[in-house]
Amino acid sequence: MVETTPKQRLLDTLEGKTSDRPPVICMGGMMNASIVEVMNSSGYTLPAAHDDADLMTSLAGAIQAQTGFENLGVPFCMTVEAELLGSSIDKGSLACEPKIAREAFASVEQVVYRDIDEMIEGGRIRTVTSATGKLSRSHGHLPVIVSMTGPVSTAASIVEPMNFYKQLRKNPAAAHRLLEYVTTLLIRFAEESVRAGADVIAIGDPSATGEILGPAMFREYAVRYLNLLTEAVRKLGAPVILHICGDIEMVRFLLPDLKANALSTDAMVNLARLKEEFPQITTMGNLSTYALEWSSPEKIALQTGKLVEDGIDIISPACGLSTSTTLANIRAMTGTVKGS
Amino acid sequence: MSETSEPSLFAALSDAVLNMDEDAARENAIRVIRERIDAYRAIEHGLVDGMNRAGQLFEDEEYFIPEILLCSDAMYAGLDILDPHIDRSRQRLRRKVVIGVVEGDTHDIGKNLVKTLLDAAGFEVVDLGRDIPPARIVDTAINEQADVIALSTLMTTTMDGMSEVIELLKAAGRRDALKVIVGGGPVSQAFADRIGADGYAPTAPAAVKLLQRLFEESAHA
Numbered sequence: 001m002v003e004t005t006p007k008q009r010l011l012d013t014l015e016g017k018t019s020d021r022p023p024v025i026c027m028g029g030m031m032n033a034s035i036v037e038v039m040n041s042s043g044y045t046l047p048a049a050h051d052d053a054d055l056m057t058s059l060a061g062a063i064q065a066q067t068g069f070e071n072l073g074v075p076f077c078m079t080v081e082a083e084l085l086g087s088s089i090d091k092g093s094l095a096c097e098p099k100i101a102r103e104a105f106a107s108v109e110q111v112v113y114r115d116i117d118e119m120i121e122g123g124r125i126r127t128v129t130s131a132t133g134k135l136s137r138s139h140g141h142l143p144v145i146v147s148m149t150g151p152v153s154t155a156a157s158i159v160e161p162m163n164f165y166k167q168l169r170k171n172p173a174a175a176h177r178l179l180e181y182v183t184t185l186l187i188r189f190a191e192e193s194v195r196a197g198a199d200v201i202a203i204g205d206p207s208a209t210g211e212i213l214g215p216a217m218f219r220e221y222a223v224r225y226l227n228l229l230t231e232a233v234r235k236l237g238a239p240v241i242l243h244i245c246g247d248i249e250m251v252r253f254l255l256p257d258l259k260a261n262a263l264s265t266d267a268m269v270n271l272a273r274l275k276e277e278f279p280q281i282t283t284m285g286n287l288s289t290y291a292l293e294w295s296s297p298e299k300i301a302l303q304t305g306k307l308v309e310d311g312i313d314i315i316s317p318a319c320g321l322s323t324s325t326t327l328a329n330i331r332a333m334t335g336t337v338k339g340s
Numbered sequence: 341m342s343e344t345s346e347p348s349l350f351a352a353l354s355d356a357v358l359n360m361d362e363d364a365a366r367e368n369a370i371r372v373i374r375e376r377i378d379a380y381r382a383i384e385h386g387l388v389d390g391m392n393r394a395g396q397l398f399e400d401e402e403y404f405i406p407e408i409l410l411c412s413d414a415m416y417a418g419l420d421i422l423d424p425h426i427d428r429s430r431q432r433l434r435r436k437v438v439i440g441v442v443e444g445d446t447h448d449i450g451k452n453l454v455k456t457l458l459d460a461a462g463f464e465v466v467d468l469g470r471d472i473p474p475a476r477i478v479d480t481a482i483n484e485q486a487d488v489i490a491l492s493t494l495m496t497t498t499m500d501g502m503s504e505v506i507e508l509l510k511a512a513g514r515r516d517a518l519k520v521i522v523g524g525g526p527v528s529q530a531f532a533d534r535i536g537a538d539g540y541a542p543t544a545p546a547a548v549k550l551l552q553r554l555f556e557e558s559a560h561a
Contacts, residue, residue: 096443099471162409162452169360169406206494212449214404245527250401292527319526324500 005141006070007199013313014200014261016282022308024315024337026063027202027241027264028073029147031320034059034094037327038066041308048075050098053130060135064142067328068334071143071200073089075128078149078204081185084123086112095323100170100269104158107176108167111159113181134198143200144240146193150205152213154182161207168217175221183225187232196238201233202241203260208221208235209244210251218251225259230259240286245319248274252338255281266317267291272310286318287333293322297332304336345515346377350385355420357390358397360410365418368478372422391460395545405449408544412456418524420548435555437488438481440468442501450524451492453544458490474504488551490526499526501533519554523547 004012010023026033039045042062049055064069077098078088087105105111128146149157155178156164170177189305191318192202208222230240248269255263258276264284265271271283287304295303305316315337321330348370356364365387394411397403403411415457440454441448448470455465466484469478481489489509491502492556501524507516519538522531539554541547 161449165406165449166409166413169410212405214401214407217404217406290531322500 005149005255007141007143011239013177014241014282015207015238016261021340022315022337023070023336024068025071025143025145026067026069026073026316026321027071027145027147027243028121029075029149030062030078030204030206031147031202031317032073032076033063033067033069033317033321033325033330034076034323035321035327035330036061036064036323038243039094041066044250045094046076047093047098050075051124052089053125053127053134054122055288056131057134057138060131060281061139067330068338069330070334071145071158073202074131074135074141075124075147075211078147078153078206080124080128081149081154081158081182084119084125085154085158085177085182085185087158097320097323100157103160106157106160107163108178113177113183114147115154116181116185116321119185120192123172125189125192129192132196132198133142136199136320143201145202146190146198147202147204148186148189148193150208150242151179151186151202152222152230154186155179155207158182159332165205165212165261166228168213168290172220173336179221179225185227186229190229190233190238194233198238200241201238202242202243202264203229203247206245207325209246210254211246215251215254219254221238221255223254227257227259231304234259234261238318241314243284252277253258264314264316271307271312275311282313284314284316285312285313289321289325290318292317292329292333293325297328300329300332302334304333305340307339308340342500346381349375349377349430350382350389351474353386353397354390354393356418357387357411357414358393360407360414362414362417365414369418369421373425378427378468379422380427383419383422387415387422388460388462391457395457395460395548399543399545404437405453406454408456408483412453412460415456415460424473427533434462434464434550435487435540436464436466436482437490437551438466438468438486439490439492440472440477441470442477442491442505443471444492444497448511450494451490453486454492454523454541455545456489457548458551461490461552463548463551474501474508477505478508478514480511481509481518482512486518487555489518489520490551491520491522491545492529494525499531502527502531506536519551519558521547538559 044059051057079098083089089100090102140203160165239261241262243264262282263286267288352368381396521539523541529540539550541550
């Protein structure tokens with residue numbers, strides 16, 4: 001019998017097919033595993049790897065080899081899109097991830113709409129797609145995941161966020177125009193990534209939680225544009241993983257409306273209960289990143305085993321990993337799933 | 341123009357805040373001045389009352405971040421007009437809070453909410469903004485002779501900065517002079533206990549109540 005490759009296992013799981021065991025992955029982007037320990041031992045370091053396709057490739061490979069996660073994930077931040085759209089970025093340091101230094105526009109009304117086809121040629125999209133191509137060619141048995149920033153979070157990264165949130169309610173026409181623009185760019189980014197060899201597109205949209213927006217605006221702005229993006233990506237033949245930050249209680253009833261192949265959630269969400277309530281949803285998660293940073297390999301193994309027992313479809317960290325997380329803890333997590 | 345009764349004018353100010361109506365907040369604030377009504381009472385019983393009601397709707401999950409931000413815009417629109425007319429002798433002692441988002445995190449929605457609600461609750465707030473190094477938070481708190489440091493983060497990766505603030509305060513010999521409260525998505529009571537913070541609040545309205553309780557306790561201690 002031919003052994004299932006990690007790529008096939010993940011793709012099967014995302015298609016809703018049963019598999020020998022759940023994949024254990026770390027999607028990259030806001031949830032990347034570029035911990036200090038891996039960077040120091042491999043010599044492939046941030047912040048340089050944010051801008052250099054060869055370094056990005058090597059670091060993604062080193063992360064996979066050392067952690068045992070069954071995928072390659074790029075990029076290592078969620079500022080690629082905002083930078084392209086004009087925000088200034090602080091690239092951070094070895095241990096501190098990049099962040100928006102200043103949003104491009106003070107208000108939703110001031111956004112300058114540019115030609116997306118021209119824009120897509122610039123910035124770090126090329127770095128990401130080039131790394132994606134290299135990783136896909138060198139690691140045929142592993143899935144390459146390109147992680148993107150969701151529409152609401154991208155919009156809130158190019159317009160001063162307080163103004164952005166207010167205009168969602170005060171000026172819906174302008175807010176929708178901005179989100180359409182941003183979503184169009186994200187679709188183009190996904191197209192380029194899939195063309196370069198990405199097997200899966202992951203989306204994280206931390207500024208679009210039910211806690212921030214409430215159910216009405218979550219439906220109007222988050223669900224709508226996430227689905228627009230998801231459907232476009234799925235048409236390209238690539239499955240989509242969507243990570244929802246924070247507590248989902250308030251928007252629970254809207255989750256079946258999301259068109260992603262799998263839903264990843266934060267640590268406070270009871271995924272077993274979510275599966276019970278919505279058997280059609282492929283669940284992903286949700287080992288506490290707090291535990292991953294502070295707990296011991298033994299306890300991590302127990303918690304991971306519980307997720308596997310609960311039938312969670314894909315095992316992964318619940319949120320962004322701290323760069324000081326230890327390799328021993330991550331290996332306890334990946335080892336437990338593989339031994340299951 | 342007919343004389344409006346105080347209670348109905350205060351109610352109009354309160355409603356203007358609750359209904360996110362900046363124009364109504366301004367118009368009614370101007371009527372307060374024109375009718376020589378006590379500006380301080382108009383703030384307390386009008387604008388602050390409206391913000392408290394908005395905070396309650398936020399806790400009840402009827403209002404969310406966009407609504408609260410718009411309510412606070414209306415409150416500040418009224419406050420800008422009324423504030424210069426306050427009889428300064430009537431000002432009570434205001435506890436001073438230095439608030440900021442710890443270094444590495446550029447999310448400040450939660451922090452802005454806490455700031456607004458603390459402002460409304462009568463605290464004096466020094467807002468350092470977002471992405472602030474622990475040393476600057478501590479230096480500012482000491483220089484400003486603040487009573488409280490309020491720290492927020494939305495990212496697991498920046499939580500260490502909170503404990504660094506407390507360590508720096510200890511090193512400066514000022515830990516007992518100030519209360520340190522923490523909040524934000526990944527933060528918990530257990531985390532607050534572990535780093536030795538004075539308190540944790542899961543929501544912005546809860547942060548206000550927490551500080552009120554901490555100062556009541558220390559007053560009775």
